Amino acid sequence: MAxxxxxxxxxxxxxxxxxxxxxxxxxxxxxxEGEFVAIVGESGSGKSTLLYILAGIDSPTEGIVTLLGKDIAGADKAMLAQMRRRDFSFVYQFDNLVPNLTVYENITLPLMLDKRKPAEFADSVKEIVEYLGLSDRLKSYPRQLSGGEQQRVAIARALATSPKIIFLDEPTGSLDKERGRQVMELLKDINARRGVALVMVTHSPAHAKYASRIVRMEDGMIADIGEGSL
Ligand SMILES: Nc1ncnc2c1ncn2[C@@H]1O[C@H](COP(=O)(O)OP(=O)(O)O)[C@@H](O)[C@H]1O
Ligand SMILES: [Mg+2]
Structure with a gap:
């Protein structure tokens, strides 16, 4: 497998x-390609730092990261920015939706920044929005949504660019148990049906089990690698 x-x-x-x-x-x-990896470990073990480095948001002091065949440590900023808009996405624990843009504008923001034409992406965005149950929320503003809905918008925005990889830092961290479970079911489905590879940091052993591989960090190192239920 690639x-x-x-x-x-x-x-x-x-x-x-x-x-x-x-x-x-x-x-x-x-x-x-298409794999779902969960990264677990105690607070402070280096999970977020690792995720940021894998996604090219931060650079390592030493070592090499090759993302979709490109050495991202040596990549210039413009190329990395373009990869971030087209090839992979990032979902943060506390969503960073733009407060003065509607749900639809937030979801399509990466596409607009990439200067794509609405006519090109309207159908695929509509499909994603329906799939995530956000159709009747498109004109709302982030503050009018519940935490679970906001996280679904962040996931819709991550999916809108049809990325090959989505990085997620504690995507269920601010949600209650039931909403957290719903987001996990959704991620599992996105991975299975759309073949998007996922790298997810989580505190929750139950949520890690949704992945195919579970990497446990301890004090800045990988302590062990186990199998999830996928
Ligand atoms: N920008 C930074 N400057 C200094 N220390 C940092 C910075 N980012 C993270 N750390 C430290 O690195 C360690 C690991 O942090 P982090 O990767 O956020 O852990 P985790 O996500 O597993 O909780 C922590 O001790 C944290 O304080
Ligand atoms: Mg963290």
């Missing part, structure tokens, strides 16, 4: 005052 992401010997240090904290201590991780 690998869409390969990271080798990833190290990351932050200078905190006079001390240098080594937060990632040599992580190797890869992702196959």
């Amino acid at each position: 690998e869409v992401l390969v990271a080798k010997n990833i190290k990351k240090s932050f200078a905190v005052g006079e001390v240098v904290a080594e937060v990632l201590k040599g992580v190797d991780i890869s992702l196959n």
Whole structure:
């Protein structure tokens, strides 16, 4: 199977005052096309830092990340920005929807920034919106939505560009149990039906089980790799 992401010997240090904290201590991780990987581990173990580096949002102190065949450590900003708009998406724990844009405008924002024409994407966005149960919310503003709905909008926006990979940092972290379960069912379905590879950081062992592979981080390293239920 083709690998869409390969990271080798990833190290990351932050200078905190006079001390240098080594937060990632040599992580190797890869992702196959259409795979669903969950990253778990205690708070502070380096999960978010790793996810940001894999998605090119942050750069490693050492190591190489190859995303869809491209070395992203050496990539220039413009190319990375274009990849972020076309090839992969990111969903944050606390959604960063734009408050003064409607739901529809938020979902299509990455497409508009990529200068795509509404006529080109209208059908596929409509399908995604229906699929996520957001059809009657398109004219609402983020503040008028529940937390679960806002997270569905963030996922719709991530899907709108038809990415090959979606990175998610605790996508259920701010949701109650039932809404969290619904989001997980949705992610499982997106992975199965659309073949989008997912890399998801989660605190929840139950949610990690939705993945095909579970990577457990401990103190900046991968402590073990297990199988999910997929
Ligand atoms: N920008 C930063 N500057 C300094 N320390 C950081 C920074 N980002 C993360 N850290 C530290 O790195 C460690 C791992 O953080 P993080 O990757 O957010 O962990 P997790 O997502 O597993 O909870 C923590 O000790 C955190 O304080
Ligand atoms: Mg985190």
